[in-house]
Amino acid sequence: MQDPTDDDAPFTFLPGDEAGGLLVIADHASNRVPPPYGDLGLPPAEFERHIAYDIGTEWLVHRLAAFTGAPTLLTRFSRLLIDANRGEDDPTLVMRLSDGAIVPGNAGVDTAERQRRIERFHRPYHRAIAGQIDRMTATGVPPVILSIHSFTPAWKGVPRPWDMAILWDRDDRMVAPALDAFRSRGLVVGDNQPYDGALRNDTLYHHGTARGLAHLLIEVRQDHIADEAGANHWAKTIFEVVAPLAARPAMREIVFFGSRAGGPGM
Template identity: 50%
Template sequence: MTEPPFEYIPEPPGSRAGLLFVCDHAANAMPEGYGTLGLRSELLATHIAYDIGAAAVTRDLAVRFASAAILGRWSRLLIDLNRGPDDPTLVMKLSDGSIIAGNRDAGPEEIACRLRAFHAPYHAAIAAEIGGLEARGLVPTVVSIHSFTPVWKGRKRKWDVAVLSDRDRRLADPLIARLAEAGLAVGDNEPYTGALEGDTLNRHGTCRGLPHVLIEIRQDRIGDTNHARRFAARLEPILRAALADMGPSERLSQTIHS
């Protein structure tokens, strides 16, 4: 039986947490038939292939919050799960100076094939989990976990953690305040912006009126399993406090549009 293109951690029986953790760039593996996309194996161990440490943080937080989690199983270089189907960066041919030879000739037919096989099932799983929570009378809060490289184009990044958001700031604002209160250097939509139409949180959060946030952690803080677990332990009370500050999880009466 072919394994699905995502890892699913179910919510424990009886939990009413109402949270869903997602991790788009959890892994650096490739499915059968794609080899290494023409890259040297050592490059697959770098940030161009996946978000280092993000999967370990996601799994740990799912346990701590007694919540479900959905993690991408394959490398972002195969297809970026945090992009809309029409995004030109969905299948990258160049990443941080490295040519992705296995993507060089990926035309519309190949991209459509990867969308069907890997991208669509991942997002269907997220939608199904949200639907299941809603069927139980809960309004889910979606928390996406990412990580960023500590050095970009020769410049060190000053943030310990970043909070990315779009137009719905219900959870982002209290989370930023709580992270700063805990002594962490926080980027508000830095080093990346959360306002990307068609990305995971736009699709499953903004467009559904659900509270959501993306937490991006500097990779040298979570570069191995022990550091990732320690950071998750530090993050747990901060996120709990921010969720309490946000108040009851509610669907916006009108879905946010432009």
């Protein structure tokens, strides 16, 4: 595992109980662009937008790690540099245009540069997740994977009504009870809205679906977690719902559901 104090590390690792049955990850936690990439030719304001990272998730996930005591991994690079929630073969892995913003530093990315970014940022993060899953599974308690993201309060000027969303593919072991539990708290919860959870070779396909592990992807609306108080509230809410569900015996089983998106071996 890479030293989390290393300023060049592509991810932050927060250690936790490896026999606790829960692994927390955040693919878009940071808007950082490490040297030598500079600002990718963009003004600072663009790095405060959702195109650079999932706003609020870093605070939220740090608090969630404290509540759960779970091992936790967060990226330390912007999705504008390379998107950790895409497969290595995905054409949107390195974006040249994102929600109206042209990314000059990505305009000339060729196969060699794409591979350099994969090897320096993308692959080490995913190797760390895979290694953590291996260690946790070796304790006899295969982990549930909890992935945290956030979404904008409006899109193209249209307000989004959801407080949060759960995105999923075919494995509903965590999804179905989590939807019920969050909705019972009076929350408006999107079910594969505003995005669909079936994405070929994304993080949860690769580490959850393909390995038969129960998993849950939660998106929280960004205005709810734009400050530390909101992040703390939502971390507590997610903990109170997810922790008892993840402890259920059915979540320990290795079950291969396949994917609506397809993928190797599917």
